Amino acid sequence: MDVDLLVVATVARALAFATPLLWAALGEVIAERSGVVNLGVEGMMALGAVTGFAVAFTTGDVWWGLAAAGAAGLAASSLHAFVAITLRADAYVSGLSLTMLGLGLSALVGRAWVGRPLPTPMRPVDVPLLSELPLVGPMLFQGQHLLTYAALVVAALAWVWMYRTRGGLVLRSVGENPAAVDAAGLPVRRVRYAAVLVGGLLAGIAGGYLSLAYRPSWGEGMVNGLGWIALALAIFSMWDPLRVVFAGLLFGACFTLAFRLQTVFPPELLTMLPYVFTVLALVFTAWRRGRHAFGAPEALGRPYLRGER
Amino acid sequence: MSADPSRPPRLSLRGIEKRYPGVRALGGVDLDVGAGSVHAVLGENGAGKSTLMHVVYGLVTPDAGEMAWEGRPVRLRSPREAIALGIGLVAQHFHLVERHSVVENLALGFPGVRAWRPTRALIPQLRAAADRYGLSLDPHAIVRDLSPGERQRVEIVKALLQGARLLVLDEPTSVLTPAEVDALFSVLRRFVAEGSSVVFVSHKLAEVEALADVVTVLRRGEVVGRRTAADGLDRRDLARLMVGRDLAPPVRARDRAASSPATAGPVRLRLHQVRVDATARGRPPVLAVDELMVRGGEIVGVAGVAGNGQSELVEVVAGLRPASAGSVEIDGRQLGNGRGARGRIDAGVALVPEDRTKVGVVGDLAVDRNLALRHAHRRPFARGVWIDWRAVRRVSEAAVADFAIATPSTRTPARMLSGGNVQKVILARELARDPGVVVAVHPTYGLDVAATAQTHERLLAAAARGAAVLLVSEDLDELLALADRIAVVAGGRLVATMAAADADPEALGLAMAGVAA
Amino acid sequence: MRRGRADRRWEPRADAPGARVALVTLAAVGVAAGVVTAVFVAYDVAPGPAWSTIVHRTLLDARGLSETVRKAVPLLLAGIGLLLAFRARFWNIGAEGQILAGAVGAAAVALFAQVPPPWTIPTMFLAGGLAGAAWGAVPALLKARLGVNEIITTLMFNYIALFAVRWLINGPWKARSATGFSYSERFPIEAALPTIGTTRLHWPTLAIGLALVVVVAVLLARSRFGFEVEVLGRSPEAARYAGIDAGRVTLLLAAVAAGAAGLAGVGEVAGIHRRLVEPTQLSLGYGYAAILVALLARGRAIAVVPAALFLGFVFAAGDVMRVSLRLPSQLPDVVTGLVLLLVAASEPLTRGRWVRVAEASQADPCPPAGAGADPASPHATASGGG
Numbered sequence A: 001m002d003v004d005l006l007v008v009a010t011v012a013r014a015l016a017f018a019t020p021l022l023w024a025a026l027g028e029v030i031a032e033r034s035g036v037v038n039l040g041v042e043g044m045m046a047l048g049a050v051t052g053f054a055v056a057f058t059t060g061d062v063w064w065g066l067a068a069a070g071a072a073g074l075a076a077s078s079l080h081a082f083v084a085i086t087l088r089a090d091a092y093v094s095g096l097s098l099t100m101l102g103l104g105l106s107a108l109v110g111r112a113w114v115g116r117p118l119p120t121p122m123r124p125v126d127v128p129l130l131s132e133l134p135l136v137g138p139m140l141f142q143g144q145h146l147l148t149y150a151a152l153v154v155a156a157l158a159w160v161w162m163y164r165t166r167g168g169l170v171l172r173s174v175g176e177n178p179a180a181v182d183a184a185g186l187p188v189r190r191v192r193y194a195a196v197l198v199g200g201l202l203a204g205i206a207g208g209y210l211s212l213a214y215r216p217s218w219g220e221g222m223v224n225g226l227g228w229i230a231l232a233l234a235i236f237s238m239w240d241p242l243r244v245v246f247a248g249l250l251f252g253a254c255f256t257l258a259f260r261l262q263t264v265f266p267p268e269l270l271t272m273l274p275y276v277f278t279v280l281a282l283v284f285t286a287w288r289r290g291r292h293a294f295g296a297p298e299a300l301g302r303p304y305l306r307g308e309r
Numbered sequence B: 001m002s003a004d005p006s007r008p009p010r011l012s013l014r015g016i017e018k019r020y021p022g023v024r025a026l027g028g029v030d031l032d033v034g035a036g037s038v039h040a041v042l043g044e045n046g047a048g049k050s051t052l053m054h055v056v057y058g059l060v061t062p063d064a065g066e067m068a069w070e071g072r073p074v075r076l077r078s079p080r081e082a083i084a085l086g087i088g089l090v091a092q093h094f095h096l097v098e099r100h101s102v103v104e105n106l107a108l109g110f111p112g113v114r115a116w117r118p119t120r121a122l123i124p125q126l127r128a129a130a131d132r133y134g135l136s137l138d139p140h141a142i143v144r145d146l147s148p149g150e151r152q153r154v155e156i157v158k159a160l161l162q163g164a165r166l167l168v169l170d171e172p173t174s175v176l177t178p179a180e181v182d183a184l185f186s187v188l189r190r191f192v193a194e195g196s197s198v199v200f201v202s203h204k205l206a207e208v209e210a211l212a213d214v215v216t217v218l219r220r221g222e223v224v225g226r227r228t229a230a231d232g233l234d235r236r237d238l239a240r241l242m243v244g245r246d247l248a249p250p251v252r253a254r255d256r257a258a259s260s261p262a263t264a265g266p267v268r269l270r271l272h273q274v275r276v277d278a279t280a281r282g283r284p285p286v287l288a289v290d291e292l293m294v295r296g297g298e299i300v301g302v303a304g305v306a307g308n309g310q311s312e313l314v315e316v317v318a319g320l321r322p323a324s325a326g327s328v329e330i331d332g333r334q335l336g337n338g339r340g341a342r343g344r345i346d347a348g349v350a351l352v353p354e355d356r357t358k359v360g361v362v363g364d365l366a367v368d369r370n371l372a373l374r375h376a377h378r379r380p381f382a383r384g385v386w387i388d389w390r391a392v393r394r395v396s397e398a399a400v401a402d403f404a405i406a407t408p409s410t411r412t413p414a415r416m417l418s419g420g421n422v423q424k425v426i427l428a429r430e431l432a433r434d435p436g437v438v439v440a441v442h443p444t445y446g447l448d449v450a451a452t453a454q455t456h457e458r459l460l461a462a463a464a465r466g467a468a469v470l471l472v473s474e475d476l477d478e479l480l481a482l483a484d485r486i487a488v489v490a491g492g493r494l495v496a497t498m499a500a501a502d503a504d505p506e507a508l509g510l511a512m513a514g515v516a517a
Numbered sequence C: 001m002r003r004g005r006a007d008r009r010w011e012p013r014a015d016a017p018g019a020r021v022a023l024v025t026l027a028a029v030g031v032a033a034g035v036v037t038a039v040f041v042a043y044d045v046a047p048g049p050a051w052s053t054i055v056h057r058t059l060l061d062a063r064g065l066s067e068t069v070r071k072a073v074p075l076l077l078a079g080i081g082l083l084l085a086f087r088a089r090f091w092n093i094g095a096e097g098q099i100l101a102g103a104v105g106a107a108a109v110a111l112f113a114q115v116p117p118p119w120t121i122p123t124m125f126l127a128g129g130l131a132g133a134a135w136g137a138v139p140a141l142l143k144a145r146l147g148v149n150e151i152i153t154t155l156m157f158n159y160i161a162l163f164a165v166r167w168l169i170n171g172p173w174k175a176r177s178a179t180g181f182s183y184s185e186r187f188p189i190e191a192a193l194p195t196i197g198t199t200r201l202h203w204p205t206l207a208i209g210l211a212l213v214v215v216v217a218v219l220l221a222r223s224r225f226g227f228e229v230e231v232l233g234r235s236p237e238a239a240r241y242a243g244i245d246a247g248r249v250t251l252l253l254a255a256v257a258a259g260a261a262g263l264a265g266v267g268e269v270a271g272i273h274r275r276l277v278e279p280t281q282l283s284l285g286y287g288y289a290a291i292l293v294a295l296l297a298r299g300r301a302i303a304v305v306p307a308a309l310f311l312g313f314v315f316a317a318g319d320v321m322r323v324s325l326r327l328p329s330q331l332p333d334v335v336t337g338l339v340l341l342l343v344a345a346s347e348p349l350t351r352g353r354w355v356r357v358a359e360a361s362q363a364d365p366c367p368p369a370g371a372g373a374d375p376a377s378p379h380a381t382a383s384g385g386g
Helices: A003-033 A041-059 A062-086 A091-113 A136-141 A146-164 A166-176 A178-183 A188-214 A226-236 A241-263 A267-292 B049-057 B079-085 B102-109 B118-133 B148-161 B178-193 B205-211 B235-243 B310-318 B340-346 B356-360 B367-371 B389-403 B419-431 B449-464 B476-482 B505-514 C018-042 C047-060 C062-087 C095-112 C120-146 C150-170 C203-222 C224-234 C236-241 C246-273 C286-296 C304-324 C331-350
Strands: B011-020 B023-033 B038-042 B064-069 B072-074 B087-090 B166-170 B197-202 B214-219 B222-228 B267-276 B287-295 B299-303 B325-330 B349-352 B437-441 B468-472 B485-490 B493-499 C008-012 C352-356
Touching: A003 A041, A003 A136, A003 A146, A003 A166, A003 A188, A003 A226, A003 A241, A041 A062, A041 A091, A041 A188, A041 A226, A062 A091, A062 A188, A062 C331, A091 C286, A091 C331, A146 A166, A146 A188, A146 A241, A166 A178, A166 A188, A166 B102, A166 B118, A178 A188, A178 B102, A188 A226, A226 A241, A226 A267, A226 C150, A241 A267, A267 C120, A267 C150, B011 B049, B023 B038, B023 B049, B023 B214, B023 B222, B038 B049, B038 B205, B038 B235, B049 B079, B049 B087, B049 B166, B049 B197, B079 B087, B087 B148, B102 B118, B102 B148, B118 B148, B118 B178, B148 B166, B148 B178, B166 B178, B178 B197, B178 B205, B197 B205, B205 B235, B214 B235, B222 B235, B267 B310, B267 B468, B287 B310, B287 B468, B287 B493, B299 B449, B299 B476, B310 B340, B310 B349, B310 B437, B310 B468, B349 B419, B356 B419, B356 C236, B367 B389, B367 B419, B389 B419, B419 B449, B437 B449, B449 B468, B449 B476, B468 B476, B485 B505, B493 B505, C018 C047, C018 C331, C047 C062, C047 C304, C062 C095, C062 C203, C062 C224, C062 C246, C062 C286, C062 C304, C095 C120, C095 C150, C095 C246, C095 C286, C120 C150, C120 C203, C120 C246, C203 C224, C203 C246, C203 C304, C224 C236, C224 C246, C236 C246, C246 C286, C286 C304, C286 C331, C304 C331
Parallel strands: B038 B197, B038 B214, B087 B166, B166 B197, B299 B468, B299 B485, B349 B437, B437 B468
Antiparallel strands: B011 B023, B011 B064, B064 B072, B214 B222, B267 B287, B267 B325, B485 B493, C008 C352
């Protein structure tokens, strides 16, 4: 195969593959920066995927579908927020149970739609002008979905907001030391709720991308661990939105490269690669972290209780 | 400096009450703070001072009582409302985000700061406040790297930038060197000279004497006396009010003649060329002790401001942290890093840790289990792989009686005990087996007078039985009363060692601050 | 003098009274049952007869009961393992993969090792247990040495195990007779676990499970190691101070937990299928359901037995619903997730009570830490109490 074509195809596929990871991981970064860990991403993506598909199928409009996907993620995460923030229960178990519930519910609800292709899927776009560029054009600007570019924009906006605005400073501070934020007179719970809800919204959109754009259909194993990989991605990027983009693209590239090796290795072993790679990425992060003394937000996973209440 | 009698006081409290389950923290407290005045709230630990400050700052709602600001009644439901009024709190435990810079922390607490790049906007204001009051701070320094004194400065600037007209300081000098205390007082005096007010909580008589215009004395949540500087503040009078009786005679000072080097026992603890490297590359070691020896029967005090290597020193001696270099000898035998804490425990090293409730005991476990905590692998508690719970109960009942531990039963979870009793549990456990080396870290912090005296007695008794005692404390009075020799740590090194008889607070304070920036 | 606004306040405590825990658990189960009833109605199935059929076919019928217990067996083994792991704060989500690893280990012995009877089955259990333990030990080591988050690693290992098994049955271990579906060769007769009567309940695995529960219960209550585990689980800082080697204890518990799951895998592959089959047929989500089993047991080893039976019932009921009532097969997953959510959400409720403000309570002499009384240490929260 022509090397040029190989590289182009790999990068293009990597971008597409990375898109749901980017959406979900960005959402998780925002949630975890506020100190609330959300292990329900996998389930929320599944709910988003099935809801998006069902709505798009019945209304014939993918954008309503996408909106519904986001709403489904939002609704599920509001449950998690309530349990973890207001009730101050164990956020890890709450998230995990939502994944189980989300996967089961989505499979249940999605039975009617299994195997039926979406008549009006999201169409890939070519970016005007930029897609004409030699080599770079077909690599990055042809045949991708709007959601892919939207993810990059959201990442950039998230970075600017997190590091250059007061709101972002407050978010980061809540995740590090909620008592300090409380003593400064700011609403810790409200910030956490907002962060978790945004996380759910983005996870829902990630699922919607899968069922509306990436492979426009619904199947029970659709999410297939991508939510968990997105969680790993959030850690690997050290909770920084820009790094999420780079890490996500890196993951995507590695997976697609691995698929190229299908002629050499048995397919089952290749499908294993994303998960192996995730473990390696986490090991690498932990190893580097020891040297840089940078870690998770201090208050991650701990409910906040002001002295009296 | 004194309040103008015709204007209403800046802050006025009447009949403030607050109860917690089983305890009345505050009962009917009245307080007036005038403009341009420094009002000290004096009392022992547990007298309710912190609770009162939390009420003033809106962190805690009182069960009864009224508050008035400049004559107008107010009810504070949150710190935000307190800040809006002009009340600023410099708490004992700083509310700072360690990972962020100084100016980022300031931006957090600043109500009116702009949304875009808030830190940029604050830097000029920070510089202005710093110049006005004489506080120097690097805006971009990361809080984690700052000393406690510098962190306190950040808290103060935070309050000032928020427009505080009344500054509340809760035990501000507990983490400062004597020089830093002077610096703080001059800042406060400048603040007050402008007409603002200061409420300052303390249990240290000398400081209250030096700074306050009015003193309110709290005991068990009630106001038991009020004095003004104008009428003259007498230390003994204040002490009597604080404690409720004439101060017990000071802890029996050691009979120094009896423990001169000639009569002291063999060297039981020796650190030689011990180094603990810093985790970040390229920084100097956090602990570098060339030589430290403690003999049986001797009490060596370690003085120094927190964060100068004391915890590392303690952890190396107790085996909780491996030394990067050098040797630790217990009773002449060099103990490597390999066996960790258990090796030290078996060698007879006892540790009374700094954090009583989280490290010294397991709160959810019963008192009897806590008494078996560090020695569960040895007789009489262990029989092969099994635990002899009857032996555990037996030993714990004896310990409770011997140490007069106030607990409903030996099955009560340790978290239900008061601080003093928790310390008794720890002492009972650690001192029970005649340890050869006893390391005690801030053993009387937060304890009332009676518990402090008992703790001191137990430590002295251990020394009298031949143990080598290493006492790490920030309370210079405690060190001077108990220790034979006092070593000062600063920047991870032992910068001075002196016989207690020759030591005085000034010399110690200078040594403590000597190497600090 | 006005009193504060609310005259009652919630006071959190660390102990959970047994009666309340039971009540809350029953309530959670009740809600789940309600949801299932709603599903019945949505699918035009009459609830009364539906429930009656379910109860009959899972509990009141000899064969049905054996199926319920059979489903409970892997839950029992994996559950008691997870109980131990959770005690050491090792959040092992990888029981599913460890079950598969155990199955692979047993299959390897059965198909290739030529172990003569009567040693075949014990060797299979040993191999399966070790394989499961190894599969869990890797994430445990990564956590102990490098601090890598074990939730994600154990989960990734689930997927890796899944695809590894698929590769085996499609590749090197594929049965010659296999067309369409993939599976390995059938195990030789000496490698098949005996069952009770004509049921599919392979009793050796059940016996091992019950024995393990007893051993764990005794170990936790009476041994030195059990005491260390208890201290470590409640306060890692105090454990360090007490000379407990947290790394070693955690590793050991993680390995045992994973090994127990591996044993469950042996039971499934040697007791039911008698060959290595498609992984999603081997472990029907037992690894995840075992998490609920361990949490329901709330730290008590003996309680794992009723918890496992309950979830065995849920799985068996799911089968009945699918076969007899033509309902979707995902209902057990939904029920499990729902009960888990409700139990987690209600956990704080079990640990507190309403008190009247200004009520003097004799039982608790200590005000909460934030009240300004005896600070624990001068520097404990100097960073801001995060």
